[in-house]
Amino acid sequence: MNPLTKWKLQQALSLALLPVEYIKDFYRFIRYGKGSPLAPKERRLFFDIILTAHTVEKGLSLAQPRPFFGKANIQLLHEMVMDYPKNEADFSIQMSMHAIHEYLRFHTERKLTDPWIEKVAHFQELWNEKFLRDKVGAGFSLRDISTVFESIADRRFSYLEFIRSRFSSRSYLPEVIPLKEVELIVRAAQQAPSQCNRQSPNLHLYQDEAKIRELLAIQGGTSGFSNEVRNLFVVTSEITAWSASSSRNQDYIDGSLFAMNLLLALHARGLAACPLNIAFRNSKERRLRRCGGIPDSERLLMLISFGRPNPSVKFAAPSPRPPLSEVLFVHSA
Numbered sequence: 001m002n003p004l005t006k007w008k009l010q011q012a013l014s015l016a017l018l019p020v021e022y023i024k025d026f027y028r029f030i031r032y033g034k035g036s037p038l039a040p041k042e043r044r045l046f047f048d049i050i051l052t053a054h055t056v057e058k059g060l061s062l063a064q065p066r067p068f069f070g071k072a073n074i075q076l077l078h079e080m081v082m083d084y085p086k087n088e089a090d091f092s093i094q095m096s097m098h099a100i101h102e103y104l105r106f107h108t109e110r111k112l113t114d115p116w117i118e119k120v121a122h123f124q125e126l127w128n129e130k131f132l133r134d135k136v137g138a139g140f141s142l143r144d145i146s147t148v149f150e151s152i153a154d155r156r157f158s159y160l161e162f163i164r165s166r167f168s169s170r171s172y173l174p175e176v177i178p179l180k181e182v183e184l185i186v187r188a189a190q191q192a193p194s195q196c197n198r199q200s201p202n203l204h205l206y207q208d209e210a211k212i213r214e215l216l217a218i219q220g221g222t223s224g225f226s227n228e229v230r231n232l233f234v235v236t237s238e239i240t241a242w243s244a245s246s247s248r249n250q251d252y253i254d255g256s257l258f259a260m261n262l263l264l265a266l267h268a269r270g271l272a273a274c275p276l277n278i279a280f281r282n283s284k285e286r287r288l289r290r291c292g293g294i295p296d297s298e299r300l301l302m303l304i305s306f307g308r309p310n311p312s313v314k315f316a317a318p319s320p321r322p323p324l325s326e327v328l329f330v331h332s333a
């Protein structure tokens with residue numbers, strides 16, 4: 001058989017196997033996904049608690065936090081924490097305790113009183129009773145970012161320190177970044193590895209304020225800072241680069257590596273940035289694609305808001321990292 005015909009046959013067979021692979025993916029997601037009652041309750045709550053606590057620390061890190069924000073999320077967090085089938089203050093609980101502590105401090109310092117704040121203080125007491133051995137260690141406080149960009153400009157960081165200094169910034173100066181500067185950054189981001197050097201990721205840049213408003217309104221994850229965004233990327237990956245059922249998720253992988261390189265390149269250039277999720281169903285993804293004028297053949301991966309950092313913002317959300325013992329599993333044999 002001639003090599004081209006063989007190649008085409010292999011691709012057709014691989015395509016035919018795609019439904020089987022999706023059914024297997026579906027089974028694993030149903031079995032282990034966070035929404036699945038089959039997955040262990042403790043692990044599901046662990047992740048739910050982290051992401052809900054993060055909404056509180058994120059709200060506190062905005063340029064101007066809104067008094068009494070996040071009532072529904074804090075109530076939800078309380079219920080999840082009380083339902084947590086563990087009595088030791090692990091990473092998720094420590095993060096929540098710190099977020100609630102900072103929330104109360106924010107309101108007390110500004111003398112903002114309200115029955116809601118008394119209720120939150122009561123939540124805190126109940127948590128302290130439940131998790132007697134609570135110790136909230138370093139890494140849970142708002143991150144001091146006041147000298148980060150200065151240190152980058154003065155080349156004071158080693159490369160590892162530079163990587164560790166990156167953070168999601170949710171405040172920008174109202175400035176459109178010149179295209180020449182954006183191009184410089186994208187050139188560096190393109191150096192990301194990709195499977196067989198396929199180079200499937202693309203970037204869509206938006207700098208028109210009205211269009212950015214529209215896109216962010218669909219995305220829905222920038223409350224409290226959407227009006228500060230003057231520069232926005234949509235990171236996509238071209239689906240046509242992939243054929244085999246074995247590479248059905250590769251567009252996400254190559255696109256995410258590209259996005260990470262882009263975030264580091266923005267940071268290296270002294271620009272502030274924040275990745276924004278496109279964890280949408282197809283219908284919403286289509287709306288975003290249409291609004292952004294992005295072809296149907298491209299998978300949307302994430303948005304990235306970026307801009308010149310706002311020098312009056314001195315702190316970023318803590319977004320603490322779990323201890324290495326929960327992340328690094330050394331297989332010695």
Ligand SMILES: Cc1cc2nc3c(=O)[nH]c(=O)nc-3n(C[C@H](O)[C@H](O)[C@H](O)COP(=O)(O)O)c2cc1C
Nearest residue numbers: 054166167168170221222274275276277278302319
């Ligand atoms: C794919 C992805 C989607 C995200 N979506 C949002 C979002 O919609 N809104 C937001 O404020 N932050 C978003 N973030 C930022 C995360 O909250 C942030 O990366 C995390 O808390 C770790 O903090 P750090 O980036 O400051 O280290 C997103 C991050 C990623 C990687």
